[in-house]
Amino acid sequence: MPGQKRLKTAKHDKSFSTVNYEDAINGGGEGANSVSNAAADPDDLRGDLRGEPRGELRGDLRGDLRGDLRGEPRGDLRFPARRAPLLTTVPELDATVICCRACPRLVEWREETGRVKRKAFREWDYWARPVPGFGPSDAALAVIGLAPAAHGGNRTGRIFTGDPSGDVLYAALHAIGLASQPGSSHRGDGLTLHGVRITVPVHCAPPQNRPTTAERDTCRPWLARELQLLRPSLRAVVVLGGFAWQALMPVLSAAGWQLPRPRPAFGHGTEMRLAAGEEGRRELYVLGCYHPSQRNVSTKTVTPAMIRDILRRGAGLAGLL
Ligand code: SF4
Numbered sequence: 001m002p003g004q005k006r007l008k009t010a011k012h013d014k015s016f017s018t019v020n021y022e023d024a025i026n027g028g029g030e031g032a033n034s035v036s037n038a039a040a041d042p043d044d045l046r047g048d049l050r051g052e053p054r055g056e057l058r059g060d061l062r063g064d065l066r067g068d069l070r071g072e073p074r075g076d077l078r079f080p081a082r083r084a085p086l087l088t089t090v091p092e093l094d095a096t097v098i099c100c101r102a103c104p105r106l107v108e109w110r111e112e113t114g115r116v117k118r119k120a121f122r123e124w125d126y127w128a129r130p131v132p133g134f135g136p137s138d139a140a141l142a143v144i145g146l147a148p149a150a151h152g153g154n155r156t157g158r159i160f161t162g163d164p165s166g167d168v169l170y171a172a173l174h175a176i177g178l179a180s181q182p183g184s185s186h187r188g189d190g191l192t193l194h195g196v197r198i199t200v201p202v203h204c205a206p207p208q209n210r211p212t213t214a215e216r217d218t219c220r221p222w223l224a225r226e227l228q229l230l231r232p233s234l235r236a237v238v239v240l241g242g243f244a245w246q247a248l249m250p251v252l253s254a255a256g257w258q259l260p261r262p263r264p265a266f267g268h269g270t271e272m273r274l275a276a277g278e279e280g281r282r283e284l285y286v287l288g289c290y291h292p293s294q295r296n297v298s299t300k301t302v303t304p305a306m307i308r309d310i311l312r313r314g315a316g317l318a319g320l321l
Contacts, residue, residue, distance in 0.1 A: 077102050077218055084221035090137035090197075090229050097203055097222050100130050103215045106204035113150045113205060127157030130204050133226055134159050135197030138233040140318040141178070143169070143311070144223075144244045146291060147202035147211055154205035158187045159198050168292035169198075169240075172308040176315055195320040199226055201247035209293075216247050224251045231255065234284065236318035238310055241291035242266040248286070257284050268302065269310065285317040 076082075079102045087093045101107045114128030131148040145165075148154045152163025160166030161184040173179035173196060180192045202211040202219045211219075227234065239245045245266035253259050257274040264272050270288035289310040290302035297303070315321045 080219060080221040084225035087225055087229070090133075090226065093222065093226055093229065094132035097132050098129050100203065100222070102218050103204060106202075106206055106211070106215055109150070109207050110148075110154050110205045113154055118151045121151060121155055124155055126155045128154060129157070131157060131159050131200070132203065133197055133199030134161075135193040135199075136195065137197075137229070139193075139195055139197035139230055140233050140235045140320055141196040141314050142227070142230060142234060142237045143173075143196060143198045143240065143314075144237060144248055145169075145198065145200045145240045146209065146243050147200050148205045149209065150205040150207075156186050158184070159200060160184060161189075161191075162186060164294045164297070165292045168297055168304050168307060172292075172304060172311050175308055176312045176321065178311070178315060178320065195318065196315070197230065199223065201244055201251075211243075216243075220247065220251060223247065224254060227251055228255055231281070234318075235282065236285040236287065236314045238287045238289050238314040239266070240289055241293075244291075245288060252284070252286070256281070268306065271313075285314070287314050287317075 079100055080097075083096055084093070087096055110130075111128050114126030117124065117126060131153040145160060148159060149163040149165065152166060153159045153161055156162040160169050166184045170179050170184040170191065171182040173193065174182040178194050178196045180194070181190065183189070184191050201223050202216055203222060204215075204219075206212075206215065237248070239248055249259060249263055252274060256277040258277045259274060260272060264270055266288050268288055268290045272286050274284045274286060276283050287310055289307060290296050292302060292304075292307050295301075312321065
C-alpha cells in the first residue's frame with residue numbers, strides 16, 4: 001500500500017498528536033511531510049509559535065526559533081550547542097532538533113535521499129529531516145541506537161520505523177511488555193512505548209550508515225540535553241553498538257555520572273553501574289547490546305532472542321518489570 005496514503009490517514013489519528021514535534025509538523029497542514037519542506041519550513045512551526053494548544057515553547061525560545069525559521073543559523077555548526085541547553089522539556093527538544101541543519105553533508109544526504117527515494121517507497125513523502133527520539137519524557141529506560149536509516153526513519157520521521165532493524169527492536173520491546181505492538185511501519189500506526197525512550201547520538205541519516213566523528217560531536221548537545229531532561233526518571237540505558245557506546249560516554253560524564261576507569265570497552269552483554277556523582281541522585285546502569293542491523297541479524301551476530309534478553313535485563317534494572 002503506498003505510504004503516502006497511510007501518512008495522510010495518520011495526520012488525523014489522535015495518537016499521532018501525542019508528541020509535540022508532531023504538532024510542529026502538522027501545523028503546516030497538507031504537505032508538511034513533503035521533501036520540499038524539509039528545510040525547517042516556517043509554515044510547519046508557525047502553528048506552534050502562535051500558541052494554544054501548541055504554546056509550550058517559552059517566549060525567548062519562540063523568538064529564537066523565529067530567527068531559525070527565517071534561515072539565519074542554517075548550517076551553523078554551533079546550533080545544537082547554542083540551542084540544546086535552553087530547552088527545558090523533552091517535547092521542546094523534539095520540536096527544536098527537527099530544525100537543525102548543522103551538518104552540511106548529512107543535510108544534503110537526508111534531503112537527496114528523500115528526493116530520489118527508493119523504488120518501493122516512491123509514493124512516500126519522505127520526512128528528510130532530523131529524526132527526534134521516541135517515547136515518554138519520563139522514561140526509566142533509554143535505548144540508544146546509531147542514526148536514522150535513509151529509507152527508514154528518514155522516510156517515516158520516527159526512529160527505527162519502517163526498516164528491518166526496527167522490526168527486530170520493536171518486536172523485542174513488545175515481547176517484554178514495553179511496546180504496544182510488535183511492528184513499527186509509520187508514525188500514525190498507533191505504536192506507544194511504556195517506560196522506554198529510544199534515541200540516537202546522530203539525528204540525521206548518514207551515507208552508508210556511517211556518521212563521521214565530527215558529525216557525532218556536533219550532534220552531541222542534543223543527546224546530552226535529552227539525557228539531562230530524562231535524568232529524574234532514568235535508571236538504565238541499553239546501548240546498541242560500539243558507535244553509540246563511544247558517543248554516550250562523554251555525555252554521561254558531562255551529565256555528572258561517574259564512569260569507571262578505565263572505561264569498559266563496548267561488548268554485547270557488557271554492563272556497568274555508574275555512581276550518581278551527586279547526593280540525592282540515583283545510579284545508572286549501562287548495558288551494551290549489538291545493534292540489530294540487517295547485517296548483524298542476517299549473519300546471526302545478534303539474534304532477536306539476544307536483543308530481547310538484554311532489553312529485559314535493562315528493563316528489570318530500570319524497575320519496569
Ligand atoms: S546530525 Fe544532528 S547536529 Fe547534524 S544536522 Fe542532524 S540534527 Fe543537526
